[in-house]
Amino acid sequence: MPPRQTPQQVDGRKTRWEGQHERRRAEFVDAAIAAIAAHGSEVSTQQIADRAGVARTRLYKHFADAGDLQRAVAARAGELVTAALQPVWRPTGTPMEMITNAVDAYVSWLRANSALYLYLSRHTGTLDAVADVKTAIGRHLARIFAGHLTALDADPSSAEPLGFGIVGLVDAASVRWVEDPGGLTHEDLTRHLARWIWCVLDDTLRSAGLSLDPHQPLDLVDPAASPQPEQA
16 A cells, blocks of 8 residues: 655645646746747737647646636747836936837837737737836836926926826837837837927926926936836
């Protein structure tokens, strides 16, 4: 008669299995993202399985259904875009440099991951992770703007709509540009967006009787005081 397993042995096996399960899920999500990049936003589950090197049915040993896989891909996309946007979370330099670097980071991510963005857009409810990142950006910008306006003895009440408005401008313009560049280069789009954003910020400051040079360092609020958001 085989020896009876202790609770510690049973728990150890369960922990190892759960760890292996999570590792395999992560591998399949990475394979899905690679398949989306290769085949476009209408990638099939079979193409994802082929990319992972397993039978299609094998995927469903680690995901409840196609929706579960889509949600896992969306969560991973949120992590990727959060990591790519360090110039947003940790802005440095002059106001114009901060704006330009942040815009360039977002346009660069969207350009490199346009198929992934469209894939998420096609599946109702799975875009939440990326939408959460955009919400986090809007709130982050609002905190920075409110801090600067307060430090300049100006009314900070416009900070939140200003932050979210800028996110909407950059996202809508960038998504459309990826679909149809219309003769604009990446550098052109980044330059235009940075200038437009500064025009909005400048008008906000001037309405409060303030004027700043966008090419001079601004050291009123420590950007590190607004922490990077948790990954979506």
